[in-house]
Amino acid sequence: MNRHFRLGLIVNPLAGIGGAVGLKGSDGDEIVEQAFARGALPHATERTRIALEMLRELQHQISVFTYSGEMGESLAREMGFDVDVIGEIDSGKTTAKDTERAARELQSLGVDLILFAGGDGTARNICHSVGEMQPVLGIPAGVKIHSGVYAVTPQAAGEVVAQLITGKLVTVAEAEVRDIDEEAFRGGQVKARYYGDMLVPRAHQYVQRVKQGGREVEELVLQDIAASIIEEMDPEAFYVIGPGTTTRGLMDEMNLGNTLLGVDLVKDQQLIASDLSAQQLLELTEGAEVYILVTAIGGQGHILGRGNHQISPELIRRAGVDHIRVIATKSKLAELEGAPLQVDTGDPSLDDLLSGHVQVITGYRDAVLYPVGWKQATDSESAKPEVQDKCTKPLHRD
Known part of the structure; x- marks a missing residue:
């Protein structure tokens, strides 16, 4: 089989930026500004790099479709992948709308899988754009990861994609997208809400489950x-x-x-x-x-x-x-x-x-x-x- 694996790549460069500085989330311009003011450093790109490292030996079998700059192009080119840039962004000022637009355009191109780096907010954006028919897989890079559409680690995300590319038997099944109210979260309450399902490759231990709340107090x-x-x-x-x-x-x-x-x-x-x-x-x-x-x-x-x-x-x-x-x-x-x-x-x-x-x-x-x-x-x-x-x-x- 000579057809290249068509990999859609979306990086939310601001995902997780509020975590290390104690903001318990990264949603919204105000929180992002606070995070930078506290000295936070973006890390979603580096977590994507870890996932793509797992695909180094398979580069000749992969065509990457992505958005410009820090949403995927810069990293994929740096790592030597064959890249098709499908959209432009305002560098340094990416938004949820950029993520949603990228997901829709990647789906319209018929990519085999959308690999995205972010947190539950990013998963919500992509779910809103592609629904339940487009296979997706998340690289965990956010503060909140309640959804079941993420691999357990960036390395595991790369491993799942490698299994797909090499023809390993990988089950594809629906998984829940959930997100919490960040304001309530900062106040000590976890209020998770269901936003929909997406189609995710389920490769044994490599994909996490939906977070479960405590059902009993022992x-x-x-x-x-x-x-x-x-x-x-x-x-x-x-x-x-x-x-x-x-x-x-x-x-x-x-x-x-x-x-x-x-x-x-x-x-x-x-x-x-x-x-x-x-x-x-x-x-x-x-x-x-x-x-x-x-x-x-x-x-x-x-x-x-x-x-x-x-x-x-x-x-x-x-x-x-x-x-x-x-x-x-x-x-x-x-x-x-x-x-x-x-x-x-x-x-x-x-x-x-x-x-x-x-x-x-x-x-x-x-x-x-x-x-x-x-x-x-x-x-x-x-x-x-x-x-x-x-x-x-x-x-x-x-």
Whole structure:
């Protein structure tokens, strides 16, 4: 088969720009301006680069159709792809209308797949433009990723496209597009709304599920998890507390206020600062011992890189992988049905370092050994968690 794979490419260059600076979203000109004022740097292009790197060896089989400049042309040409530019933009001032127009024009050209980089807002724009018949796949680059149309990581997005190009058997099925009210999100409430479905290649573990909200509150289990963490806390170390109801249980046990959807900093069981940006976390923990506490997103399994962009690769490397604590109830892990936990920090080498197996604290001196990483096979024996009951030592990575 000699026909080139016709790949439509859309990059939302402003996707995710509000994450690391604590704005919990990137929608709207005002938020984008605030993000730049706080020193935010765009990263959607680099995340697209990671996905396209997975296609380097297949370049001779791919024709890329995209918009000009930072919406796809610049990166694709730099990486040596055969590029057809189908539209123009006002460089540095891209809008949702640009994304919608690009999606419509790519669909009209009959591309085999639209590969796009963004967050839930970008997915909404594309869903509005192409409906349910055009195959699409998202490269996760936004702050909010509730929709089921995204690959679990940029590398995984590239892997799915590679499988399509090389004729691997890849199921195509409808997946939900969801987005939340950013204003409510900044106020500590998650109000997700369904916007439609799009057709997405489903290649086993490489495409994420729609985010699931907590369906039950296991109060006693959360108290047990908190007691286990508190028992081993070093009073001289800083503890970075990630977002979520599970980590809120820890804060409640210490009688501390909590930013449900932000990142807080604790030392000696005292709240040092709340709702911090990536830069603030680095400044406050400079030269100190640091632990990072995170939980898995229900139904998806992401522990780093979804909703906690403030926990930057620099902070993770400063803390060290042995100082990452993952906490989750066993029912939350059971929702994953054996799928691995996911890391998507934006730093592929760090993601590889974090992959393998991690001890997930599931109760008082109780843990399960669970696989981490987008390459972990969900149907292998290695993907099944091993239970370690009544652990008496601090829980470190394997």
